[in-house]
Amino acid sequence: MTEGTKGYAKPADLPDDVRDHLGSLLIVLADNKRLLGMRYSDWLLGAPALEAGIACSAMAQDEWGHGRILYAMLRDFGYEANQLEHEREASEYRNMELLDGPAGEWPDLLALNLLLDTALSVQFEAMAESRFEPVHYKVSKLLDEERFHFEHGRGWVTRLGSTDAGREALRRSFRPVWEACLRWFGPDGDEAGRALHQAGITDKDAAGLRARWLERVGPVVEAGQLELAEMDGGGSGVWLSRVEPSWDGWDPDVRRGARGGPDADMLARVRGDKNRPLLMD
Amino acid sequence: MGKLQLYEVFARRQRADRFEHIGCVEAPNSDLGRVYAWQTYDEAKWFEMIVAPRDAFHCVNRPEQPFTLHPSEEALT
Numbered sequence: 001m002t003e004g005t006k007g008y009a010k011p012a013d014l015p016d017d018v019r020d021h022l023g024s025l026l027i028v029l030a031d032n033k034r035l036l037g038m039r040y041s042d043w044l045l046g047a048p049a050l051e052a053g054i055a056c057s058a059m060a061q062d063e064w065g066h067g068r069i070l071y072a073m074l075r076d077f078g079y080e081a082n083q084l085e086h087e088r089e090a091s092e093y094r095n096m097e098l099l100d101g102p103a104g105e106w107p108d109l110l111a112l113n114l115l116l117d118t119a120l121s122v123q124f125e126a127m128a129e130s131r132f133e134p135v136h137y138k139v140s141k142l143l144d145e146e147r148f149h150f151e152h153g154r155g156w157v158t159r160l161g162s163t164d165a166g167r168e169a170l171r172r173s174f175r176p177v178w179e180a181c182l183r184w185f186g187p188d189g190d191e192a193g194r195a196l197h198q199a200g201i202t203d204k205d206a207a208g209l210r211a212r213w214l215e216r217v218g219p220v221v222e223a224g225q226l227e228l229a230e231m232d233g234g235g236s237g238v239w240l241s242r243v244e245p246s247w248d249g250w251d252p253d254v255r256r257g258a259r260g261g262p263d264a265d266m267l268a269r270v271r272g273d274k275n276r277p278l279l280m281d
Numbered sequence: 282m283g284k285l286q287l288y289e290v291f292a293r294r295q296r297a298d299r300f301e302h303i304g305c306v307e308a309p310n311s312d313l314g315r316v317y318a319w320q321t322y323d324e325a326k327w328f329e330m331i332v333a334p335r336d337a338f339h340c341v342n343r344p345e346q347p348f349t350l351h352p353s354e355e356a357l358t
Binding site: 052053057059151152159 | 306308315316319321358
């Protein structure tokens, strides 16, 4: 938060439209964090190395922790945290389509790790100096933990990208995730992104966030020869996508291409259906 | 695809502390060596953690390689 600017201590202080957009954004982030944590946890015992399994465990715990903080924060926006965490139907989730089903192969998980996880971090980074104080105070620790998630993804892309077979596997897995992440920030001029930026809740609009994400992941996928990004040849130093996102069916409320939500197995796990009788409060 | 290598892990809890050797991880490159070290040895809130490839260490006073275990300990690894 820039010194001298007025901060917002609670949601009730925000202008109505900004409060609605921010509440929606926090649900989007919480759902993605919670489900991404589940996808990391799927690989605790099946990762290609013991250390990679431990890394998945640590990243899952980080994501669940971040999700829990966000769901709790939503109470002040008029949501009921227990309902958000345990009572919703699949169609009410606002996670990226990529998290609806399992990451079947290790490169699929790496794509979520490097591209999707970084997209979430870029959105949080935009709130590091937010005028909305409850978010502003949480972002620094969260980003500190996320730094190692990015390095894990980068380390594995470097490793697999060094062989023809590994590079081909990465290309197959990264292409759909790349397209979905490009789109996830919303179209240039997106209303919610603009309103949050103008209110000082974020430091970039949708186009600015996409550019920041490209700047972060572009050099990694280029080094891995994944044919997804390139630096502007005009010497501007700007990273460009070699793929145009499709906006067919784009729904700005849920920030995904089509309503849907987690598959039945994931829904049962993320809501904690198996342990429902143990929920005491 | 990047040969697996052992990285020795050292850490200290506070700036005034000396580094302790806390373990090792196996990784194909130093990026992953750093990540694995941080995520594996997370039992303390470390002020600083560093890693180095095992083969960067040279024994000064003994003929065997550094970090060589006693034969009875090798059996446990």
